[in-house]
Amino acid sequence: MTTIQSPQAADIALEEVPMVRRFEWLSVLGRSCQSTRGMVGLGLTFLVLAVAFLGPLFAPEKPNKVGVVGAFAGPSSNAIFGGDALGRDVLSRVLSGGWQIIVLATLATALGVVVGAIAGVAAAYLGGWLDNLIMRVVDVVLAFPQLVFALLLISVAGNQLWLLVVAVGTSHAPQVARVIRAAALDVTERDYVKAVAITGVSPVRVMLREVLPNLTTPLMVESGLRMSFSIIVMAGLAFLGFGFQPPDANWGYMINENRIGAAINPLAILVPAMLLAIFAIGVNTFADAVTRSALRVDRTVRASITADAGSPALAVVLPAEDQAMPSKETKTL
Amino acid sequence: DSSAGAGTTTSTSSPVKGGTLRAGLTGGGAADTLDAALPLNNIDFARGGALYNPLIGMDNDAHGVKALADLIEPSKDAMSWTIRLKDGLTFHNGKPVTADDVLFTLNRVVSNHYGGSSALTQIDMKNAQKVDKLTVKLPCFTPFSILDQALYANAYYLGIVPTDYDPNNPVGTGPFKFESFTPGQQSVFTANRDYWDTAAHVDSLVISNYTDETAQLNALQAQQVDLVNQLSAASVGVARAAGQVLVSKGGGSTPIVMRCDKPPFNDVRVRQALRLVVNRAQLNSVIFEGNATVGNDVFGLWDPDYDTSIPQREQDIDQAKSLLRQAGQSDLKITLVVGDISYGAVQTAQVFADQAKLAGVTVEIQKVTVTDFFGSNFLSWDMSIDAWYYTPYLAMASYTTTPGAPYPETHFSDEKYNSLYQQAIATTDEGARRELSHQMQLIDHNQGGYIIPQFAASIDAAGKSVGGLTASKTGLSFGNFDFKSLWVA
Amino acid sequence: MLLQRVPLGIVTIWIVTMIVFAATQLLPGNAALAVLGKNATPERLAALEKQMGLDQSPVAQYWHWFSGLLQGDPGRSLVNQQTISSLTGPQVLNSAALVVTAGILGTLIGVAVGLVAAVLRDSPLDHALAATALAILSLPEFVIAIFVTVLFSTNVFHWFPAVSALPPGARPWDHVSMLVLPTIVLVIVIAPYVFRMMRAATVEALESEYGEMAGLKGLTKRQVLLRHALPNAVAPTVQAIGLNLLYLAGGIVVVESVYNYPGVGQALYQAILNKDVPTIQFLVTLLAAFYVIVNIITDVLALMATPRRRLQR
């Protein structure tokens, strides 16, 4: 765009002029994959996903078949990761035990992020008593440490997998709500939101169409972090004996059931633990990369964000219970 | 005297006097108690064993051996029992042990419906009498010739306490005296120098609660404890490297319990099929590294009347399938409820589920917390895994499978069985009783609601400096929690 | 600020007590039954229920409990009938010792490493630290604990006790060696948060125009860091520390359980397992109060460190 073309020069048939870029997100993804960061993140994520979802097809043994090798047998040619407490083949359990925790963690993360984002945006944009109400609810839920919250919910409501998702997801929601509210407070103060609001567009539409799309960055970062936390909390619950059921081969549960053998066959915990960690690292790194390439802001902002590898953490770690309230005008629009 | 053990005995040097013995045991929690009548778990048993003595207990061969009682004898018609205390016994506070204390103890248990009352269901405590200073007479409602069995099988609920017993400052006759106690954490005891039997080698005993096996093993490796109990077979290697391992071929078990009054288990063919599905050797080797004793779906392994002539049931998938087909349950789906109530329970469930697959049976495991397991559904789960310490056969039947039993978890009911039982407990003729017992066992073996794949071995470990370890067939750790016989070099 | 936050905090705690109470009422199974376990008989059940007040209406039970709580009497444990205050008092102290030690160490380490990474930003060391932090953030606490134990206690080095079962009555500082491993684990878990925050805040300050200006005023790198970057990194870091303390409130459940450490986390876990309703109620209320207080303190501190928010124009 070195020169402004004259209107005549661009006298193309109307239909040919695209007004919106429909698959813009694809190009964002594409761009983020071009960065080393994006490639590493995506690579790690896909590696783990491949193990989790294709693994069951390649498992040499049934994951629950007992006595394949001796209890906590070390690695051998027919069981390269050795055996677990019941002599089951660790490799087969690893290959079969990924998809469940990944699906559950993803669902819990999605639940937490969606509920949290809705609450956060509504609180920020609508302000007033609703903001107060939402933030008080958030405070109350936050007052239960995440693990304790999930533990209580599960022991009250029963030990079922969908409840595990609900419990973990719900415990994420208030944290997401706080972060998103802080970010949304900033966005709702932007002129482009006001520009639409003063035309009388309904608040719900403004929130959905103007505010939310501009929260992709914190949402991506949050989703990545929440994904790690989902896995950590689910594994923690498994450790305490809640959530997953034996004999499910499940990375989170495997770490727990094999820890007696940590000194004899450490692979039985190391392998699933590492896969979970790699997955979390991959997802976070990729979220980070997407964030960077999705930033449609002017150069200076982009430069300052790129310069600081840790910056998204700021938004995430900070509860940002900023007293900065939207000004009265926006609240009452 | 409890040194007549038959299990593995570890190499020992000569006893050393003094020092502190530190035991790190699992299975306890905030509900821990020192009350002689209220023990709930293994670790309560350990503490009870230190503080109290029963009238009659078990030796390391799992045979009855008189403790405080000098005489324990039924009348000819088995309608009453006479129990006489040893002379010169005293409580920790110096007070002599009398017949009043015995009556007080038994009355306390029965009137409060405490655990030990299951041994005394046939005893008419209201009419129990003191005969003399050391002797009591216990009349029975119906003939009951196996009170001695019932008492020693329930010995841990029946420690004799004084008439002014205060559970918060417990006084007993045991080899150790109470020093301090924090539920869920730790209890400390000192040796009772005036013990009526061989006094303890060590000066004090500390029993700590451990949350899990990993912590126990870590502590053993780091020499923070001298004794740990209830290890899994997989830990033997680690434990051996850190000290000595004591394997006790116990008579306790983690049976699979089927409700015989509810479908699909009300069909005896289903019960038989599921028993045939079990590969007992594999269970033994996977869970106990071959240390357990293969079971034959009948209780009472060490009972002199245990019928070893019943052919051992082996895995037979074809037969199981055909039985299921006959019962119209070719693709049976069942839920097995299990809690971490004892080593082997959850493991048995997993291995069983894997084996059942061979016969086309889908076993879904529902793992619940210990509290939930013993919660409101206890005794009415359709299929579950319970845990029992070694109990002689007839006593076990009186607890579980006969009319009026306190733990009718199988809901098994068979008239012939019941009448055999009535005859058995009415006769004091041991030969006749054996015969009746054998017939009952055969019914259990063929039709009962229990699958008893094995009698668990219990694996304990001790630090290198511990001496005096003796295995016990009861399956309880350290030679029946016989802390007084251990020493620390 | 304080005037507004404190009452809000109190209301939060109060609502938490109601929720906890309602939730624990819903705990499946009868609490009395849960206590008696295999030894339950109908007669014993009824007696115990009466003793526990379970035959009263829920509102009456709540009021009874809440008024007791206000008078400093949280009631008695269901499972062993001892007063909750005498049971949990030492546990609260033990956990506090652990949390405070780990909090301070984790913060110091996080801050120091964060500063180093910020100064050396984009260096290989910086990247390595960032990756390590992310890796740690993705691992469950007990996995870290397992490997810390294998390394420092049971298999490689035999330096510290593997189990931190403080004897009852003992104070944590009487057995410092027992605190070492749980503290190391908690420090490893929380330091990355502080590190990331500190690094981000410092980099932001260094790269800000006032950071650049400070250099152009003739301040050395170190002076810029200490005088200009640090004051601006305080507020976000305080928030991160606050969050960490809050995290610790939940994280101790797992770590205490791994190390058999007699603290609040263990107690709460046990109480949940045992359905010891009064103990659950008390401990959760306690944690909520901790949350509210930490929250208020960090907010006030962060506010004090941010003149723009503290002083309106």
Added chain:
Amino acid sequence: MSVSVGTTDPVHEQGHGGAVETGKGNMRVTVENLTVRIASSKVVIVNDVSIEVAAGEILGIVGESGSGKTTLGLAMIGHTRRGLEISHGAIRLDGRDLTSLPARKMTGLYGSAMTYVPQDPGTALNPARRIGSQLREILTVHGVSKREADERIREILGEVGLDGVRHVLSAYPHQLSGGQQQRVAIAMAFACRPGLIVMDEPTTGLDVTTQRTVLNTVRSLCSKYGVAAIYVSHDVAVVAELADQVAVVYAGKIVERGPAARVFGSPEHPYTRGLLRAVPSAERRTRLRAMPGVRPELGDPSPGCAFAPRCSISESRCHHVSPVLVAVPAGSDGSHSARCLVAPGVGTREAMALDLRVLDAVDDQHEEADSTVVLQVSNLSAHYGTKKVLHDINLSIGKNECLALVGESGSGKTTLSRCLVGLHRGWSGEVRLSDEEITPGVSQRSRDALQRMQYVFQNPYASLNPRRTVGGLLLQPLEHFTKLGRRERNQRVVSTLDAVSLPRTYLAKYPDELSGGERQRVAIARALVVQPQVLVCDEVTSALDVSVQASVIEMLRDLQLDQELSILFITHNLPLVRSIAQHVAVMSDGRIIEQGGTDSVLDNPQAVYTQQLMEHLPSFEDPVRSVGLG
């Protein structure tokens, strides 16, 4: 002055004594062939610049946004922003080469021998520290004792006119106004009596009166202490008034330089001329002339003169041959030189004259525009909380009319516009749009009323949703306000885009792919697409540089003429008012103090305040324009 660098340091002795005694050519700073580039991509930002400034002299650097002024200014004190590097060239301060000095030595020089006044003091002052400690710091780190520092600070605060402000020293930056912050930054820069000072747009955002004070201060401090000053700005008027020497920068290169009077008096480079032509005149109503096109992207590899694609007099060789700086007029002493192949040569006078002939006064045809009142504001009073900021405002705008609202910063101009468009509800009074009365809140207004009055925000960078394409941005209000079919909607979008002179290919672009001027056009297009009667424009050009400003203003003028639009035009730029508005209202302290036809108010101001405003305007009369008119 005792400074840590030591008394033997020549820089400081000279700085201290104020004696203008420099080594080479009496110059305090000499920059030779300076090139700054982006370290990673090697893209050049400042290209081969050579320049000198003598003690006591002020060099003005002008150029449009993004031309590299700030980068050049910073490089002259040997500093580059993160990610940039000086790849080439020498910078000599009093004969000492800064590029070869070790970092430690440089640190010693910063803040004492040379200082910098940042572009935006609001972000350059540490928000967490008090003004006093930040001011004192620059002295104490260079070894000045506390007592002496305090004395110096008191003195310098007086010189920048902050002595009257209470508690300045104990205030935090956010507690000061923009003007006060800027003066603090200047005080800081002069505190150490440096030899060289670089000021980056130190008066943007100040009202004319404050600006005047600051400029006077700078002027007197420079001559008093013999400081060599570099003054970076895109405000041609200010530079013309302040600077001795001027360098015009385009795409990282100096395209013309020389004494201010010469460069502005007889500009040679077509870029300089374009710039000057875009500056509105305070005296005469003129059309503004924007330069066509936009500046080349950084790192544009095309050969030849960088300005050639936008140049009206370019020849084919301009696209191939890179011009060098040559003295103008040819063969003169070289104090005035330009980088153009065409202009300084023979025949350019003609080209220039041709170019100038199109300048004319705006036809005043619609001075007597339709008298129908479209927007009528009566007795409007507004308040923020309990603070009343607008008092009984009465205004009316006729059909087709442009009413300018001027006034000092904080007088309530923005508040009035926010009240009108519904962004602020705290007001009373009567506002009629055509025949409909307007309520404070948006939700109670009729869709029709909302549609008829549209608002254009000040900041083009903030008012467009970055997640919507231009097409999406224009469709959004159409979908909301109209029930047009898809085809008609698209038609309307395209014709509006045509009206603001943006090519249709822009429909699929995102705002961040547009320049500031283009964004403001899109923002205006968004307002126009629903065919409003009244457009409220609050400082719509203040974020833009003169050339872009000119294009936006001319576009508004055309729209006003073609589309029967009434405009409320809020600004503090009086020359702009002259150019676009038929009527003007002057606001002070929340009251309208004067109102009337533009020429009558500006030529013959009645209110004292208006008179002051006119007086303090930088006196800049574009010589090119006078030539053309004369």
